[in-house]
Amino acid sequence: MTSTVKRLVQKVTSTRLFARTAPLFIPALDRAVHRLTGGRALLSGRLLPSVLLTSTGARTGQSRRTPLACMREDGPVRTWVLIGSNFGRPGHPAWTANLxxxxxxxxxxxxxxxxxRARLLKGAERETAWAAAVRFWPPYARYQARVEREIRLFRLEPRARRADGD
Incomplete structure (x- = not known):
């Protein structure tokens, strides 16, 4: 993506109109593209690295599939940071309660x-990850400025599969 297109996308995704309308269609489109490509792609992945998170519902115990932008961290072990921005809307996204x-x-x-395994980041670890997230995608700073809550950040670390296939 060219820098001009990236800046335009960042500007659009920072607006309140985007925050109101995006949750109505982007997750559904992402899930459809993921299904059609056999899990190889997400539509939002054309803009940012993305994952399809499968978590257990906090209240229902049901399996929940949520397409999310992520920040990949390459180190001795690859990890991913998920940013609970909820497009800059007031409440925490449901997937954060699930995790x-x-x-x-x-x-x-x-x-x-x-x-x-997801771990909620706190304190200095959160601050370091937040600074990296804002460098990675500047609209996150605008999202945080719009809401009173602290945007939740989770680090996802690989875990071994259990013998029962999970």
Whole structure:
């Protein structure tokens, strides 16, 4: 993506109109593209690295699939940071409550299903990750400025599959 197009997309995704309308169609489009490509792609992945998070509902216990932008971290072990921005809307997104209640989850990353454990970032670790997230996608700063809540950040770390296939 050219820098001009990227700046335009960042400007559009920072607006309140985008925050009101995007949740109505982007997740559905992402899930459809993921299904049609056999898990190899997400529509939003054309703009930002993205995963399809499969978590357990905090209240229902049901499996929930949520397409999300992510920030990949390459180190001795590859991890991913999820930013609970909710497009700059007031409440925390439901998937964050799911991870707080049930941190073991799975992501679909570039066509691979990877079991992960989510950890809510706090303190200095959160501040470091937040600064990286804002450098990575500047609209996150505008989202935070619009809401009173602190945007939740989760680090997803790979975990071994259990013998029962999970």
């Amino acid at each position: 707080l209640a049930h941190p073991d989850a799975e992501i679909s990353w570039q066509g691979r299903d990877i079991p992960v």
